Amino acid sequence: MYKGILELIQRGDLLYIITWREIKIRYKQSVMGFLWAILLPAVIVAAGVIVRYGMSALSGKPIVAEEIAGVTVKGLVWAFFASTMRFSSTSLIGNPNLITKIYMPRAIFPIAATLSQLFDFAIASTCFGIALLVIRFRVSWELLWVPVLLAIVVALAIGWALIVSAASLFFRDVKYLVEVVITFAIFITPVFYDVEMFGKWANYLLVNPLAAPIEGLEKCIVYRSAPDLHWLAYSAAFAAISLLGGFYLFKKWEPMFAESI
Amino acid sequence: MGAKDTVLRVDDVSKKFIRGEIHDSLRDLVPAFFSRVTGRSRADAAKRDFWALRNVSFELARGEAFGIVGANGAGKSTILKLISGVMSPTSGRIEVNGKLSALIEVGAGFHPDLTGRENIYLNGAILGMTRAEIAQKFDSIVEFSGLADFIDTPVKRYSTGMYARLGFSVAAHVDPDILIVDEVLSVGDIVFQNRCLERMNAIIRGGASVIFVSHNLRAIAELCPRSILLERGKVVEAASSSQVIRMYLERSGAQARESESKAVRVAQVRVRGVDHENVAFESGEKVYVDVEVECAGESEPFSVVLQANDDRQYEIFHTSTEYLGFPPIAMKPGERFACTFEMDLNLAGGTYYFGIVLFRFNNEKVVDRLYPAATIFVNSSPGARGVMNPFPKVTAFGPVTAPMERSVR
Numbered sequence: 001m002y003k004g005i006l007e008l009i010q011r012g013d014l015l016y017i018i019t020w021r022e023i024k025i026r027y028k029q030s031v032m033g034f035l036w037a038i039l040l041p042a043v044i045v046a047a048g049v050i051v052r053y054g055m056s057a058l059s060g061k062p063i064v065a066e067e068i069a070g071v072t073v074k075g076l077v078w079a080f081f082a083s084t085m086r087f088s089s090t091s092l093i094g095n096p097n098l099i100t101k102i103y104m105p106r107a108i109f110p111i112a113a114t115l116s117q118l119f120d121f122a123i124a125s126t127c128f129g130i131a132l133l134v135i136r137f138r139v140s141w142e143l144l145w146v147p148v149l150l151a152i153v154v155a156l157a158i159g160w161a162l163i164v165s166a167a168s169l170f171f172r173d174v175k176y177l178v179e180v181v182i183t184f185a186i187f188i189t190p191v192f193y194d195v196e197m198f199g200k201w202a203n204y205l206l207v208n209p210l211a212a213p214i215e216g217l218e219k220c221i222v223y224r225s226a227p228d229l230h231w232l233a234y235s236a237a238f239a240a241i242s243l244l245g246g247f248y249l250f251k252k253w254e255p256m257f258a259e260s261i
Numbered sequence: 262m263g264a265k266d267t268v269l270r271v272d273d274v275s276k277k278f279i280r281g282e283i284h285d286s287l288r289d290l291v292p293a294f295f296s297r298v299t300g301r302s303r304a305d306a307a308k309r310d311f312w313a314l315r316n317v318s319f320e321l322a323r324g325e326a327f328g329i330v331g332a333n334g335a336g337k338s339t340i341l342k343l344i345s346g347v348m349s350p351t352s353g354r355i356e357v358n359g360k361l362s363a364l365i366e367v368g369a370g371f372h373p374d375l376t377g378r379e380n381i382y383l384n385g386a387i388l389g390m391t392r393a394e395i396a397q398k399f400d401s402i403v404e405f406s407g408l409a410d411f412i413d414t415p416v417k418r419y420s421t422g423m424y425a426r427l428g429f430s431v432a433a434h435v436d437p438d439i440l441i442v443d444e445v446l447s448v449g450d451i452v453f454q455n456r457c458l459e460r461m462n463a464i465i466r467g468g469a470s471v472i473f474v475s476h477n478l479r480a481i482a483e484l485c486p487r488s489i490l491l492e493r494g495k496v497v498e499a500a501s502s503s504q505v506i507r508m509y510l511e512r513s514g515a516q517a518r519e520s521e522s523k524a525v526r527v528a529q530v531r532v533r534g535v536d537h538e539n540v541a542f543e544s545g546e547k548v549y550v551d552v553e554v555e556c557a558g559e560s561e562p563f564s565v566v567l568q569a570n571d572d573r574q575y576e577i578f579h580t581s582t583e584y585l586g587f588p589p590i591a592m593k594p595g596e597r598f599a600c601t602f603e604m605d606l607n608l609a610g611g612t613y614y615f616g617i618v619l620f621r622f623n624n625e626k627v628v629d630r631l632y633p634a635a636t637i638f639v640n641s642s643p644g645a646r647g648v649m650n651p652f653p654k655v656t657a658f659g660p661v662t663a664p665m666e667r668s669v670r
Binding site for chain 2: 013014018100171255
């Protein structure tokens, strides 16, 4: 496993080029180009805003700008995670030539899929950042949490991308399973709502490792307060185990790839 | 320090595949699980095993070019995939010392939507080069491919030949310690093929080792001093390339004939000198080739063609009963026919193969073919080297006082 990580570092240039290929192809083939990077997050954010309006209409409390900003932050992160899972499930089976004909550390494919989604996420986040500046959003020290929280999300994404990509190479229907799970996971992840709304049930929602960093991002960007450290530690540990465990399983399965694809 | 000079050691390697369908969806696993619980399907597990390679061993020294010869399905591609790390062996060990680059299929890493330029970077990185290295060699790669005018065109608009040229050009610039080449010379025109061979020679001269798999036996004979012959996953011969190629041709010829039943077939071919059967001749000697043909069913008239190739499988000449003024041979079932060719063996020293073809010149149809039908070894005092021995002599030798007179047209 140590050797595997070393190999990945040595082939850094290859990872860069494969990532760049993923991005380039995605934008070359579509007329809308970079707008695609914003479309899916925009749809999710729009859905979130509608849900929030619905909630405020029901409760009678007027909706505030913070709520909309919060739903946007969460929607962007969710869009990144969901499309990473979706793209990683085809990242190996979409490259049969490279897997059966040439040797390279195959972990590059799901990692590149994650990084190319991260690129889209960066574009969408930049747009969101500009919007925040326009509405004269106040900068605070709590923003220093953002890289930490994003690192947890990315580690989770890569760990699960490794597992999903390998599993869908062995079993072609994993792809559909992933779709189903993504569709329903948005209900158990605090994207359209906040965990506090559930009072004492909030802790059950935070068992989802994605919940704490998503909530944390909303808190430190929008409400200028530090995230809940206990649950964040749990998520960080979960992410580290996912990353290492995912890589370990991937390496264990890798020798069978060329024959099974 | 023997180990230092061995760049690759393949030690008792076997590879097993499982024939038939494997479960590739979760849904299939459920019935499979139940049938395993009930104990069925255990018995045919062993029957489905297929050994693509069995106990293969060889070593490759630094700077050596090594050929692998064998029919389709003999396990050539499998051994290359094991060496390059695409697959792992079922048992045995493969030791690689140095940077290995595999040209198993040129342009395998190309993406059709990217331009030639972008694909050079992509493919270069896949083959193990860094971005800086590719940038440095970029011009040389483009020049070698001869595709400078199309370098900013997406490769999906390339022809197959252009595709292969670009692929080989990138791979040829990798500078590996070990280069694995599988059947890449079959694409591209003659000029490009020769350039590829030249380039591979240059790579070998530069100190790299090459493993070369091809159906182009001439290229193997030219490039590799040593080869192995694979047959159904086993090494049946490991020797000099010319010996391995001869054995391959003899065995595959025999196999091809067994599988077919023909109405008319070459029954026997014998090469002899003036008085007795022989395989080694002196250059210039008379040689006789007796051909016997048997007929089992109805057939149309044919002629007998005798061809001779050298050890690189170049044709030296061919002749036929037709060229020599004999009528087509008509045979009835149960009949036998014989003819003898007489020749002066004006060949330079070396190994030569005779082949017999029963051929119908009126509609250009091959009735039967036996190649190699016989192998001969020719000895000659080395007055002439190459293929032919015209018995050259020097008739004047010494200093002259006046220049040679120029002939006037």
